[in-house]
Amino acid sequence: MDWRVTDALQILLCEARACRTCAAHLPLGCRPVLSAEQGARLLIIGQAPGTRVHESGVPWSDPSGDRLRDWMGIDHADFYDPARVAIMPMGFCYPGRDKGGGDAPPRPECAPLWHARVRALLPNIELTLLVGGYAQRYYLDGGSRGVTDTVRAWRDLLPQFLPLPHPSWRTRSWVTRNPWFEDEVIPELRARVRRLLL
Numbered sequence: 001m002d003w004r005v006t007d008a009l010q011i012l013l014c015e016a017r018a019c020r021t022c023a024a025h026l027p028l029g030c031r032p033v034l035s036a037e038q039g040a041r042l043l044i045i046g047q048a049p050g051t052r053v054h055e056s057g058v059p060w061s062d063p064s065g066d067r068l069r070d071w072m073g074i075d076h077a078d079f080y081d082p083a084r085v086a087i088m089p090m091g092f093c094y095p096g097r098d099k100g101g102g103d104a105p106p107r108p109e110c111a112p113l114w115h116a117r118v119r120a121l122l123p124n125i126e127l128t129l130l131v132g133g134y135a136q137r138y139y140l141d142g143g144s145r146g147v148t149d150t151v152r153a154w155r156d157l158l159p160q161f162l163p164l165p166h167p168s169w170r171t172r173s174w175v176t177r178n179p180w181f182e183d184e185v186i187p188e189l190r191a192r193v194r195r196l197l198l
């Protein structure tokens with residue numbers, strides 16, 4: 001354990017949690033939700049908090065989180081151990097709703113401002129789960145593929161990345177239409193998560 005890195009990470013997380021960069025655009029105000037410690041070997045990059053996560057301040061504390069934990073095959077205790085699992089969405093704060101009533105995109109200021117700095121202080125990350133299209137576009141090909149094609153190409157992205165669809169309730173029909181996801185991706189995901197959490 002490098003205590004200088006630990007200290008630098010804690011200082012950076014405090015700075016991020018105090019961030020007010022896009023306050024004018026956030027309907028419920030700033031409440032950055034992220035979690036990490038230096039020893040984490042697994043990083044989850046999702047979309048942005050919903051209203052429940054905004055209220056609780058706990059990442060993935062909603063039905064999408066339940067589905068993600070089920071896909072990963074881990075319980076709350078492991079999922080919420082920041083020394084093993086780091087959690088950092090594309091937008092740290094709840095971004096509000098779009099005109100159609102769905103979730104607005106993560107604030108575009110957030111990932112360019114914070115991600116590289118946080119990742120630089122997480123030297124033990126071996127696998128990053130890219131959950132949903134926003135994370136995949138940012139970290140992979142800039143959006144030339146859709147989520148289905150990106151997830152279907154999961155073997156090409158290992159061992160650094162494993163792309164997943166966003167585990168919202170809408171994903172249930174996607175999973176039904178794409179049975180290879182449960183047959184092939186989920187077993188690989190669970191095996192890799194199990195190894196990383198040993």
Ligand code: SF4
Pocket residue numbers: 016019020021022023030031032091092093107109110111113
């Ligand atoms: S979304 Fe990100 S950049 Fe915007 S206020 Fe929250 S932490 Fe800062």
